[in-house]
Each structure stands twice: as C-alpha cells, then as structure tokens.
Amino acid sequence: MSKEDILNKLADAVLRGRMADAKAGAQEALDNGVPALEAINEGLVKGMGIVGDNYAAHKMFLPQVLMSAHTMYAGLDILLPAIPKADAAAMKKAIVAVVEGDVHDIGKNIVKTMLTASGFETIDLGKDIPPADICANAEKEGAAVVAISTLMTPTMEGMKAVVEGLKESGYRSSVKVCIGGPPTSPAFAEEIGADHRDINAQDCVNWLKEQKVI
Amino acid sequence: MVKPMTHMERGLAALADEPVDRLCNYPLAMGVNRRLLPGSPTYREWANDPKLFAASFIEGQKYFDFDFAIGLMDLSVMAADLGAHVRMDAENTPFVDGHIIHGPEDYEKLAEKGVPDIHKGRCGVLLEGTKLFAEKLKGEVITAGFIEGPLLALSQTASAERMFMDMFESPSAVHKALELTSEMDSQLVSEFAKCGVNGLCWDYLWASYSCLGDDQYEEFEGQYALKLNKQVQEEGMAVCIHSCADLPHLDYQINTYKPAIFSMGYYPLIPGSKSPTEIIDEGYTKNTLFAGVIDPQLFVRGSVEKITGVTKDLCQEVKTALCKNNQKSRWVISSNCEVPPDLETKLDNISAVVNTAKEYGAF
Known part of the structure; x- marks a missing residue:
C-alpha cells in the first residue's frame, strides 16, 4: 500500500x-x-x-x-x-476542562477533538475541576491555551477564578484563555478577563488561528 | 385600543392571534420564585417538597404578575427515577452525576426494569406540586406542566455522549430504551392531565441542528414524540414546546407537532439563529404562539436599566413584525431559557421585564 x-x-x-x-x-x-x-x-x-x-x-x-x-x-x-x-516536545499544549460544579462535558469534548485535530497536545482534565487545578496544570504543562466550559450559571464564577488564578501565578500572559458554554457571552469573557468566548469548537480553533497560536 | 384584559383573556387571545391590550409576558421564572417564600427555602428543599414547589409559583404570580405559569423543575427528574444518580446541591440546579448506561446491553436492562412508579420519587413531587399550583392558579393564568421528551430523558440517564455514539453504533438498543422513556412519558402525560393544567410543555433539547439532523431527530425522538403529542391533545391539554438549544428543528416541530406555544432562544452570534422578526416574517407564528428571547444571563448580570432597554427593544421589534405580517398578538415577551434560579439572580430584573412589557407591549 x-x-x-x-x-x-x-x-x-x-x-x-x-x-x-x-x-x-x-x-x-x-x-x-x-x-x-x-x-x-x-x-x-x-x-x-x-x-x-x-x-x-x-x-x-x-x-x-x-x-x-x-x-x-x-x-x-x-x-x-x-x-x-x-517533534512531540514542539507540539503546543492545550488544557481543556469543565469547571467545578458542573459535569456537562459534551461541548468540552468536541473542543478537545478540534484542538487535537489542529495540532495541539490536548490535556483533558475532565469535568467538575477546581480552578486551582486548572491553573496548576496550565503552568505545569506550559500550556498555550486553556479552554474551559460550563453549562450552568452558578459555576460561571469558576471561570473568573481560573483567570484570576493565572494572574496570581504570573502565568496569565503566557496563555490564551477561551471560555464556552450556553450561559457565557463575549461580555462575560471581557468582564472576567478571558481572551475569547467560543461560539463552538470551530470558533475556538478559528480564533486561535487568527491569534497565530496555531 | 383594546380594553384592559385579564391574564387569562390576554393569553387566550394571543393563542388565537386576536387583538390584545398588550403583549403577553412570561420570563421563565420558576425555581427563582422560591426566594419569595417565607424563609427562602433552598433549591434542594424546593425541589423535594411539592408544597414548596407549588407555593413558589403562586407567590411568583402574586409578586411578578405573569401571564402564564409553567411548572418546570429541572431536567433530571425522570433520570433520577430511572435510577441515575442526581447531584443535588443546596443552591444549584440538580444534575445527573451517575449515569446507568455504560454499554449497549444497559439499554435493554433499563427497558426490562420497566417504568418506575411515577407517583413516587422526583416525578411524584413534580406531579403533586403541579397539581397544587394548577388548582390555585386555575382561571387566573394559563397553566402548564413541564415534561422531558423521551430522548432528553434517556440522554440524562445514559449521558449524551454515550447515547449519541450508541445511536450510531447500536441504534436498536437505543430504541428499546426509548420505548421505555416514551412509555414513562405517556404515563406522565395522563397524570399531568389529572393535575388540571391547561397545557403540557415538552423539552426536546436535542431537536437542534447543532446536535442532530432531521432524519436522526425523527428516528430517535420525532416518531415517539408525535404519538405523545397526540395523547396530550386527546387528554385535553395544549401542546407546548420549550426549545432553548440553538438552531431548533423549527419546521419539523411546528409542522409535525403543531404546538400551541413554542418557546425558544435567539443567539445572534450563531449563524442561522432566527430573530423574532425572522420567526414572524417566515410565518412560524401563523398558528403558534411564540415566546422568547431575552438572554437569561441579563437577569443575573444585567442592570435594571439594561434589561429594561432590551425588553423595550424586543416589544418594539415584535409589535412591528406582527403588524407588518397582519398579525395581532402571537408573541410572549419571555426569556431564551429559564431565569437562572440562583441566589444572584436579581428579582428586580424580572419585575423590570414584566413592567416594561406591560408598558411598551401595549397596543
């Protein structure tokens, strides 16, 4: 063949x-x-x-x-x-997770797939993940992207905590933070200091391409 | 100018697209109403006590002055009674964190177990609570029970990802379980009819082009839902549908189910999502009363001024589109989805939507 x-x-x-x-x-x-x-x-x-x-x-x-x-x-x-x-070491890394308090992960899994298909080594932390764990893993792995999602309103604050945690650790300037999920919006992304609110997985990848992260 | 109407008169006129004094309003405030009750019960207490559940709708009606009352609890009611584990935090919408389908054989096991006793468990609370508020609000507003569609109930039991993959790989197994959730729905329909509600509102979450194509939707839910909707009508209730997902299967649902009310979301950033103007211009409101489309997050994060402005603009848009299409009243000023039942939701913002709809929705 x-x-x-x-x-x-x-x-x-x-x-x-x-x-x-x-x-x-x-x-x-x-x-x-x-x-x-x-x-x-x-x-x-x-x-x-x-x-x-x-x-x-x-x-x-x-x-x-x-x-x-x-x-x-x-x-x-x-x-x-x-x-x-x-070659493996040269691959950029992306962290994906559903924030603490939520277990709805179908959107996160599609984002993971599309990021992987875009050449990232994608590290899936899973669902119901505390902000501190997301921040610690981003820094430990040297991630270029953190993509977090939630379906539920009360857990949106966890996204803010991730951004703040990254700022506190000094890693914020090294990573793009994308958020997604039905209750989120571009205004919310701006409010919490995230870089982008993804409409869907393709939008996430397209934006990262625009930002030349991919 | 139409003389002032009661809630019931206005709702019935809007269903028939007859002249109204003002557009109907119903921001989808359900669980959040519990905060109006003495002692402000937690979500967990509210969702487990039919009297608290009912009292919240009654108190919400007194406080906010809505035109409808629809008894949504949450989307894990059926899954819980089918055996899935539901995580119920004190102040968070409950969700399934322990699914019971882990492989194709589990669909058959679920089917063999048969329909659980719907008079017990979470279904029992929902039915009893619905009956209590429907009795109290009878004649004052149009009331409806709220029920999960057969595919939604199964996805909550199996996990959506698992179920979607099994639809592809083991469709016959999935159908066996869908026959069970449909039978459970059928029993629930009969019990809701005994509650005295005017309508029954289905949640067909997966009827979205972001999830399923037309053929898939018809195969895995449409064929079951069609029979159930006929049953709803035969049992004397109006068919209502809530479809908060983006890009709903509008043509299929409107043409096949022929709902009296269709509640939906509008997501301007998603290509193809239809605005109220497009919905009305394209004829979807010819036979169906539509409801929407205020972003639920505005009730949490928006100011009174902001949500007032949004509601005012929505009233103007809807009235203009209705007038242009020679229609009178087939739109309810409502939210895309449930007003978040969180402690952070601003009750003043709910009042602002109602009051603005009264003022700027007036004809």
Whole structure:
C-alpha cells in the first residue's frame, strides 16, 4: 500500500467513524515507514478537519462527530507514541476542562477533538475541576491555551477564578484563555478577563488561528 | 385600543392571534420564585417538597404578575427515577452525576426494569406540586406542566455522549430504551392531565441542528414524540414546546407537532439563529404562539436599566413584525431559557421585564 493510500485510509476512517480501519491504518503507516506525525497530520487530522467543516455546515451531526473523534483517538493511541521526542516536545499544549460544579462535558469534548485535530497536545482534565487545578496544570504543562466550559450559571464564577488564578501565578500572559458554554457571552469573557468566548469548537480553533497560536 | 384584559383573556387571545391590550409576558421564572417564600427555602428543599414547589409559583404570580405559569423543575427528574444518580446541591440546579448506561446491553436492562412508579420519587413531587399550583392558579393564568421528551430523558440517564455514539453504533438498543422513556412519558402525560393544567410543555433539547439532523431527530425522538403529542391533545391539554438549544428543528416541530406555544432562544452570534422578526416574517407564528428571547444571563448580570432597554427593544421589534405580517398578538415577551434560579439572580430584573412589557407591549 502506498503512503498516499495509507493516509487516505486514515482520513477516510475518521470521516466514516470506522475505528478498526483507523487502528489498522495507523499500524500500516508505522509498518511502512510513514512518519507518525505525517500520518497524524495528513491522515487522521485531515479527516477530522473535513468532519469539523461538515459539522459547522450542518452536514454532519453530533453522533457522527463523536464517532469520528473516537476514531481519531484510536489512531492517535498508536501513532502518538511513535512521534520522535523532539517533534512531540514542539507540539503546543492545550488544557481543556469543565469547571467545578458542573459535569456537562459534551461541548468540552468536541473542543478537545478540534484542538487535537489542529495540532495541539490536548490535556483533558475532565469535568467538575477546581480552578486551582486548572491553573496548576496550565503552568505545569506550559500550556498555550486553556479552554474551559460550563453549562450552568452558578459555576460561571469558576471561570473568573481560573483567570484570576493565572494572574496570581504570573502565568496569565503566557496563555490564551477561551471560555464556552450556553450561559457565557463575549461580555462575560471581557468582564472576567478571558481572551475569547467560543461560539463552538470551530470558533475556538478559528480564533486561535487568527491569534497565530496555531 | 383594546380594553384592559385579564391574564387569562390576554393569553387566550394571543393563542388565537386576536387583538390584545398588550403583549403577553412570561420570563421563565420558576425555581427563582422560591426566594419569595417565607424563609427562602433552598433549591434542594424546593425541589423535594411539592408544597414548596407549588407555593413558589403562586407567590411568583402574586409578586411578578405573569401571564402564564409553567411548572418546570429541572431536567433530571425522570433520570433520577430511572435510577441515575442526581447531584443535588443546596443552591444549584440538580444534575445527573451517575449515569446507568455504560454499554449497549444497559439499554435493554433499563427497558426490562420497566417504568418506575411515577407517583413516587422526583416525578411524584413534580406531579403533586403541579397539581397544587394548577388548582390555585386555575382561571387566573394559563397553566402548564413541564415534561422531558423521551430522548432528553434517556440522554440524562445514559449521558449524551454515550447515547449519541450508541445511536450510531447500536441504534436498536437505543430504541428499546426509548420505548421505555416514551412509555414513562405517556404515563406522565395522563397524570399531568389529572393535575388540571391547561397545557403540557415538552423539552426536546436535542431537536437542534447543532446536535442532530432531521432524519436522526425523527428516528430517535420525532416518531415517539408525535404519538405523545397526540395523547396530550386527546387528554385535553395544549401542546407546548420549550426549545432553548440553538438552531431548533423549527419546521419539523411546528409542522409535525403543531404546538400551541413554542418557546425558544435567539443567539445572534450563531449563524442561522432566527430573530423574532425572522420567526414572524417566515410565518412560524401563523398558528403558534411564540415566546422568547431575552438572554437569561441579563437577569443575573444585567442592570435594571439594561434589561429594561432590551425588553423595550424586543416589544418594539415584535409589535412591528406582527403588524407588518397582519398579525395581532402571537408573541410572549419571555426569556431564551429559564431565569437562572440562583441566589444572584436579581428579582428586580424580572419585575423590570414584566413592567416594561406591560408598558411598551401595549397596543
């Protein structure tokens, strides 16, 4: 199988949500000497990019997007360990989390997928995460982006606490803070000192591109 | 100029698109009303005591002077009774933190368990509380119960992400569980009818183009909801829908369910989200009374001046669009979603919306 065939297989597997094909394609890439980073970027990520565009255009919907995301991760599980350390170290890091008091994470998971598909090493802290943990991890990991979300009004203050915690630790100027979730707004982002309020995952990625973080 | 109307007269006229003295108002203030009760019970106390639940709607009506009363508690009522674990903090909207579906086989296990006794548990509190406030407010305002759609109830039980993936990989298993949540909904519909409410308001959260396509929505909720909506009408209640998600499946829901009332949100930053003017211009209000679209966060973070201005602008926009389309009254000045039931929500902002709608919604 040619390199082009393998890369197309990986992209197609993600596009169609075929996990077994992604795993097989990833292994074939390694077995045939395709650099892991190239297999990720020109295969898995290319497929996820099409999924993201189709989702934004309402040509694909959440069930397919989630299947594609999990398919991409299945391929990444095989390819990421094969990336040379120097290349891996060069990847920018993004922290994603749902703030403390909330467990609704479907939006956060889509953002995680799109950030990963944009070349970030994405560290998912999960849901119901205290602000101090988000701040500590951002600094420890040297994150370029902190993307936090919530669905519920009472937990919005946790977002403010994250921004303030980053200021206190002196790390705020090193990181872009994006917030998202139905109760948030651009005005709220401005009020708490976040850099951007994401309408959706694509908007998050597009804004980071505009800011040349990606 | 139309002579002053009672709440009931105004609501019924708006449903029929007949002339009204002013636009109806109903900022979706539910849980927040508990703060008007003696001792200001916590959210947890309110959601567990049918008398407190009912009293809050009655007190809210006295204090704010709304045109409707719709008995929303929260969106984890059915999931709790189906066995999911609900985290209920003292002053936060409860949410599921322990799902019971972890694989395709669990949908069948759920279906085999059958419908729980809806007279007990959280459903029991909701039904009893709804009955109490509906009895008290009968004839004063249009009342409605509030019920979770079958797909929403299942997603709360299974986790949305799990369920969406299983819709893709194991659709037959998901359908088995949906038959169960639909049966539970059917039993709830019959019990709500006995509560004496005028209508029943469904939450079809996933009927959104940010979540599902038309075919998926019809397969996984539409076919069940259509039967349930017929049952609602047969049992003497008006079908109402609350759809706070962005980009709702408007055409499907309006044309298929034929709701009397449709409450929705408007998100100007989201491409394709329809403003009140677009909703009215595009004919959605020809047969349905629409409600919206004040940002709920304004009740927490906005000033009285700010929310007054927003309400004034909304009244003007709606009246202009109705007039342009030769319609009389089919819009309720309302919020995109529930007024946050938080302690930080400003009660004065709710009053400001009501009072502004009275003044600037007048014809």
